[in-house]
Amino acid sequence: MLAxxxxxxxxxxxxxxxxxxxxIAEGLVARGHDVTLFATADSATSGRLHAEAPxxxxxxxxxxxxxxxxxxxxAVFERAREFDVISNQFDFxxxxxxxxxxxxxxxxxxxxxxxRILPVYRAYDDVVEYVAISEADRHPDLTYAATIHHGIxxxxxxxxxxxxxxxLFLGRIHPDxxxxxxxxxxxRAGMPLVIAGVVQDAExxxxxxxxxxxxxxxxxxxxxxxxxxDRLLGGARALLHLIEFDxxxxxxxxxxxxxxxxxxxYPRGSxxxxxxxxxxGFLVPDVAGAVAAxxxxxxxxxxxxxxxxxxxxxxxxxxxxxxxxxxxxxxEHRSASDRR
Amino acid sequence: MLAxxxxxxxxxxxxxxxxxxxxIAEGLVARGHDVTLFATADSATSGRLHAEAPxxxxxxxxxxxxxxxxxxxxAVFERAREFDVISNQFDFxxxxxxxxxxxxxxxxxxxxxxxRILPVYRAYDDVVEYVAISEADRHPDLTYAATIHHGIxxxxxxxxxxxxxxxLFLGRIHPDxxxxxxxxxxxRAGMPLVIAGVVQDAExxxxxxxxxxxxxxxxxxxxxxxxxxDRLLGGARALLHLIEFDxxxxxxxxxxxxxxxxxxxYPRGSxxxxxxxxxxGFLVPDVAGAVAAxxxxxxxxxxxxxxxxxxxxxxxxxxxxxxxxxxxxxxEHRSASDRR
Numbered sequence: 001m002l003a004x005x006x007x008x009x010x011x012x013x014x015x016x017x018x019x020x021x022x023x024i025a026e027g028l029v030a031r032g033h034d035v036t037l038f039a040t041a042d043s044a045t046s047g048r049l050h051a052e053a054p055x056x057x058x059x060x061x062x063x064x065x066x067x068x069x070x071x072x073x074x075a076v077f078e079r080a081r082e083f084d085v086i087s088n089q090f091d092f093x094x095x096x097x098x099x100x101x102x103x104x105x106x107x108x109x110x111x112x113x114x115x116r117i118l119p120v121y122r123a124y125d126d127v128v129e130y131v132a133i134s135e136a137d138r139h140p141d142l143t144y145a146a147t148i149h150h151g152i153x154x155x156x157x158x159x160x161x162x163x164x165x166x167x168l169f170l171g172r173i174h175p176d177x178x179x180x181x182x183x184x185x186x187x188r189a190g191m192p193l194v195i196a197g198v199v200q201d202a203e204x205x206x207x208x209x210x211x212x213x214x215x216x217x218x219x220x221x222x223x224x225x226x227x228x229x230d231r232l233l234g235g236a237r238a239l240l241h242l243i244e245f246d247x248x249x250x251x252x253x254x255x256x257x258x259x260x261x262x263x264x265x266y267p268r269g270s271x272x273x274x275x276x277x278x279x280x281g282f283l284v285p286d287v288a289g290a291v292a293a294x295x296x297x298x299x300x301x302x303x304x305x306x307x308x309x310x311x312x313x314x315x316x317x318x319x320x321x322x323x324x325x326x327x328x329x330x331x332e333h334r335s336a337s338d339r340r
Numbered sequence: 341m342l343a344x345x346x347x348x349x350x351x352x353x354x355x356x357x358x359x360x361x362x363x364i365a366e367g368l369v370a371r372g373h374d375v376t377l378f379a380t381a382d383s384a385t386s387g388r389l390h391a392e393a394p395x396x397x398x399x400x401x402x403x404x405x406x407x408x409x410x411x412x413x414x415a416v417f418e419r420a421r422e423f424d425v426i427s428n429q430f431d432f433x434x435x436x437x438x439x440x441x442x443x444x445x446x447x448x449x450x451x452x453x454x455x456r457i458l459p460v461y462r463a464y465d466d467v468v469e470y471v472a473i474s475e476a477d478r479h480p481d482l483t484y485a486a487t488i489h490h491g492i493x494x495x496x497x498x499x500x501x502x503x504x505x506x507x508l509f510l511g512r513i514h515p516d517x518x519x520x521x522x523x524x525x526x527x528r529a530g531m532p533l534v535i536a537g538v539v540q541d542a543e544x545x546x547x548x549x550x551x552x553x554x555x556x557x558x559x560x561x562x563x564x565x566x567x568x569x570d571r572l573l574g575g576a577r578a579l580l581h582l583i584e585f586d587x588x589x590x591x592x593x594x595x596x597x598x599x600x601x602x603x604x605x606y607p608r609g610s611x612x613x614x615x616x617x618x619x620x621g622f623l624v625p626d627v628a629g630a631v632a633a634x635x636x637x638x639x640x641x642x643x644x645x646x647x648x649x650x651x652x653x654x655x656x657x658x659x660x661x662x663x664x665x666x667x668x669x670x671x672e673h674r675s676a677s678d679r680r
Contacts, residue, residue: 001550062456064454064456064457066345066433067432067457067459067460068455068458068459070432070433070435071436071438071459071460071463073436073439074436074439077440078439078440092407092410093406093410095410096410096411096413096414097414097437097440099414099418100414100418100437100440100441101440114404116404116407117404117407119407119408120407120410120411123411185654334609
């Protein structure tokens with residue numbers, strides 16, 4: 001299991017790629033598989049840990065990203081013959097090692113940062129097994145082995161009463177995530193808004209968010225750990241997820257559902273695959289639609305939201321899917337080797 | 341031969357790594373070796389060309405450096421079994437592929453951009469053969485197979501009369517290269533200065549160089565191609581190379597000598613290995629020393645400068661050194677394989 005080394009695995013707060021790598025690794029260990037997690041030295045796993053980088057390059061300025069990415073990825077491929085399959089949760093760089101090893105490489109594509117990285121995915125389409133994290137994120141030029149939605153530890157979220165009297169924004173503070181639109185919707189709907197997340201775009205935060213933060217109508221609580229996240233979600237009337245990009249998946253959306261909190265989202269990217277309109281939230285075309293949806297929240301049942309999350313987005317379901325895929329890839333690979 | 345893909349190979353103007361890769365490749369082809377040059381698609385070689393990147397990432401904004409570096413380097417290692425030896429002129433990233441191939445990798449270290457990249461060189465010290473480009477640039481933590489000074493095509497430089505009545509600065513406009521010190525020395529010595537080179541640090545250029553450019557006492561001519569370079573060097577009384585860092589090698593210093601032009605340099609980095617004090621130039625401790633050296637230029641013979649460059653820094657000598665090293669590495673590698 002090759003994790004990203006931007007953060008430790010599992011992440012302390014932000015780090016969706018590291019979170020998914022950890023969830024799959026721990027799930028496979030629990031099922032009796034022998035798993036080696038390649039991650040930062042301060043990572044935690046019930047499997048075996050192999051570390052090259054002392055810490056995440058986003059968390060320790062002395063860690064040079066390019067240097068440690070290279071050492072980290074090479075370490076997996078130098079030991080490749082010890083493994084039945086390599087699960088790559090680390091973007092495109094590991095792909096270019098994949099022709100140099102007999103071990104099959106399954107690469108989860110956590111979204112395309114830009115079209116500029118497509119040439120690498122295209123070049124290794126014939127040798128690497130790709131996993132899409134949503135149907136919406138499948139690129140027409142690539143061949144996929146499977147689409148596997150992310151799953152979360154639903155047991156660490158609890159069905160909340162939604163009685164905090166506020167709407168919630170949970171995610172990076174960045175134009176992509178629509179923080180400003182959430183502020184606008186809350187104001188028009190006449191409800192307080194709580195904003196939680198790391199500031200990724202400081203200029204946007206200063207210009208579009210800070211002027212509205214008054215501690216009452218708009219509260220900014222910054223990055224929150226798992227317990228606080230569960231509590232904040234449980235008290236929220238709804239999550240406002242008014243994204244401005246085709247988000248390949250939304251972990252915070254699934255977390256909200258696991259706390260029984262409906263999601264009001266624009267129908268972009270993976271949102272129509274995650275949010276069931278009229279069941280676990282509303283897909284709305286614009287700010288006015290979002291305001292109208294707030295008035296409709298009473299028609300949704302929080303317990304149904306949670307059940308849907310547990311059924312469709314639990315870590316068990318994700319680990320099932322990956323385990324099945326890994327078994328299939330290993331079997332196909334052995335059979336192809338036998339024919340040679 | 342794995343060249344850098346910042347620029348095409350050989351470079352149109354700036355590009356010392358690409359220049360050295362080209363010189364070695366062409367020299368080996370001329371001696372009958374079968375050479376495949378891995379470089380940008382617009383590169384030129386009398387050997388075979390393998391290109392992944394359409395153009396240099398410094399020359400074409402549509403070329404993503406990280407994407408094409410990965411594809412470019414992987415291409416060499418995917419074809420490694422076709423080659424007796426891989427000559428890596430491309431910094432540290434190729435090192436991490438070196439344990440995945442039976443073909444020996446000889447890596448020329450063109451200087452350490454920072455101590456942060458040392459962990460990779462240390463990690464592959466046992467498997468990769470390192471070449472230092474000067475004794476001064478050898479790092480105490482690493483094991484080297486050889487030190488090989490760069491060589492240039494001395495035939496493309498001609499013994500000039502040095503009768504242009506000016507001193508010359510030739511190199512990147514950057515604090516490291518001491519452009520400001522050169523202006524100061526020329527002014528104090530009462531001689532005009534010609535400045536040629538690409539502006540690498542625009543703020544430094546604006547602040548320390550431009551205010552002095554008057555077209556007479558200080559002339560700025562920008563980047564110059566080979567013919568203009570030869571002409572400028574041939575007319576110069578001396579090259580001022582008052583560097584502010586431990587330069588691992590100085591191609592422009594050797595080019596000056598090939599045109600018969602003495603070099604006035606600070607004795608940092610590789611300078612004491614290149615410039616023979618009192619023969620092909622002067623090693624001086626400071627600006628005052630440089631001004632005094634200008635007055636002593638009459639004691640040096642331009643023909644001796646050129647002879648020294650032809651003897652010690654010709655491409656023939658460099659290609660001899662690399663050919664000998666490659667033969668030795670291949671022989672040692674075969675013998676080690678036979679023992680296994």
